[in-house]
Amino acid sequence: MEKKFRAFVVNKVGDNFQSGIQQLNLNDLPDSDVTIRVQYSSVNYKDGLASIPNGKIVKTYPFIPGIDLAGIVVDSKDARFREGDEVIVTSYELGVSHFGGFSEYARVPGDWIVPLPKGMTLKEAMVYGTAGFTAALSIYHLEKHGITPESGEVLVTGATGGVGSMAVAMLAKKGYNVVASTGKESEHRYLQELGAKEIISREEIVGEKIPPLGKQRWAAAVDPVGGKTLAAIVSQLKYNGAVAVSGLTGGSDVSTTVFPFILRGVSILGVDSVYCPMEIRKELWQQMATDLKPAQLLETIGHEISLDELPNALQSILAGKAKGRYVVKL
Ligand SMILES: C=CC(=O)SCCNC(=O)CCNC(=O)[C@H](O)C(C)(C)COP(=O)(O)OP(=O)(O)OC[C@H]1O[C@@H](n2cnc3c(N)ncnc32)[C@H](O)[C@@H]1OP(=O)(O)O
Numbered sequence: 001m002e003k004k005f006r007a008f009v010v011n012k013v014g015d016n017f018q019s020g021i022q023q024l025n026l027n028d029l030p031d032s033d034v035t036i037r038v039q040y041s042s043v044n045y046k047d048g049l050a051s052i053p054n055g056k057i058v059k060t061y062p063f064i065p066g067i068d069l070a071g072i073v074v075d076s077k078d079a080r081f082r083e084g085d086e087v088i089v090t091s092y093e094l095g096v097s098h099f100g101g102f103s104e105y106a107r108v109p110g111d112w113i114v115p116l117p118k119g120m121t122l123k124e125a126m127v128y129g130t131a132g133f134t135a136a137l138s139i140y141h142l143e144k145h146g147i148t149p150e151s152g153e154v155l156v157t158g159a160t161g162g163v164g165s166m167a168v169a170m171l172a173k174k175g176y177n178v179v180a181s182t183g184k185e186s187e188h189r190y191l192q193e194l195g196a197k198e199i200i201s202r203e204e205i206v207g208e209k210i211p212p213l214g215k216q217r218w219a220a221a222v223d224p225v226g227g228k229t230l231a232a233i234v235s236q237l238k239y240n241g242a243v244a245v246s247g248l249t250g251g252s253d254v255s256t257t258v259f260p261f262i263l264r265g266v267s268i269l270g271v272d273s274v275y276c277p278m279e280i281r282k283e284l285w286q287q288m289a290t291d292l293k294p295a296q297l298l299e300t301i302g303h304e305i306s307l308d309e310l311p312n313a314l315q316s317i318l319a320g321k322a323k324g325r326y327v328v329k330l
């Protein structure tokens with residue numbers, strides 16, 4: 001008899017949208033080269049969007065979301081991978097148009113696979129997940145731009161979220177002077193534990209009106225929030241400063257002027273984790289296993305949940321209530 005396994009499935013027929021845990025078998029998985037027994041997945045904002053009817057993430061239904069997975073290879077037609085290999089899969093079409101990680105089994109192209117680096121467990125890989133990788137990629141872009149710990153204060157917005165928490169902890173570990181911005185007054189202690197030197201409110205960044213040129217404060221910023229927050233950051237960056245932009249939890253429209261760019265030489269650096277070249281991807285996962293790994297990863301940032309608890313976690317991330325990272329045990 002064909003092996004049965006559990007997965008979180010979303011389906012949309014006309015206006016009728018449904019989601020929940022279902023029993024599937026291996027024949028339901030897409031035809032691809034490497035079959036993986038998923039051990040852990042994680043919950044990203046994009047997964048929240050994938051779990052609702054008009055999130056504009058999922059391309060075809062029925063579908064298994066989950067843009068991250070880590071597990072053990074059980075079968076491979078790709079010579080680069082063997083049964084028993086521990087692997088990470090994030091990005092590309094995973095959880096968007098190719099069945100994703102909210103499933104006990106997954107089948108993916110070998111080109112999407114990163115071998116688990118030495119010094120990292122499968123669970124740690126998924127506490128990081130796409131959010132952690134995006135934080136590392138944001139720092140990579142800022143440092144390529146010339147930012148160093150000596151440049152001055154680095155602002156992290158959405159600081160209690162996935163990308164934000166990881167950015168605070170990684171920057172602090174590298175010796176940066178991190179200022180964390182949050183709307184959650186109850187989480188100041190959490191941010192201090194991650195290494196933030198100062199904590200400011202969302203309103204303190206945006207103020208009542210965003211002037212074309214604000215007081216110069218930030219050497220750099222990691223911004224997964226976007227919208228007005230990004231517009232305000234641009235006006236507050238120091239001469240030659242840069243903001244690494246990854247997200248839109250605060251909105252996708254950004255209204256700014258040319259002045260910070262032409263009078264202060266500031267830069268907006270775009271961060272795309274999905275099609276980041278494999279060479280950089282592997283290098284960053286290696287750093288995440290070593291130099292970038294925060295001591296607080298498992299105990300403070302990661303919260304393990306079961307597949308049955310996933311629907312609540314997806315609602316929580318969409319409501320902006322999630323703290324740190326939900327890691328899903330499969
Ligand atoms: C982990 C990563 C992230 O979290 S990224 C942030 C999450 N992603 C989003 O929130 C994007 C969700 N998508 C949208 O809101 C919309 O698709 C849109 C606003 C980006 C565009 O909407 P519109 O209705 O104007 O057009 P289409 O949806 O038909 O798309 C137009 C064009 O853009 C391509 N595209 C759509 N989404 C993406 C994407 N995520 N990455 C790259 N490109 C994207 C889409 O394929 C269309 O291009 P075409 O060449 O015509 O196929």
Ligand SMILES: NC(=O)C1=CN([C@@H]2O[C@H](COP(=O)(O)OP(=O)(O)OC[C@H]3O[C@@H](n4cnc5c(N)ncnc54)[C@H](O)[C@@H]3O)[C@@H](O)[C@H]2O)C=CC1
Pocket residue numbers: 043044045046130131134157158159160161162163164183202224225229245246247248249250251271272273274317318320321322324
């Ligand atoms: N460009 C890329 O490759 C990637 C982009 N992203 C994007 O980054 C963003 C964050 O993703 P996650 O960390 O997974 O989400 P998350 O939900 O864990 O974190 C989002 C943070 O934004 C805060 N927030 C919500 N609404 C806000 C508002 N109006 N103003 C200020 N802050 C607000 C939340 O409180 C939370 O702290 C999302 O937009 C996501 O799509 C995430 C990963 C990769």
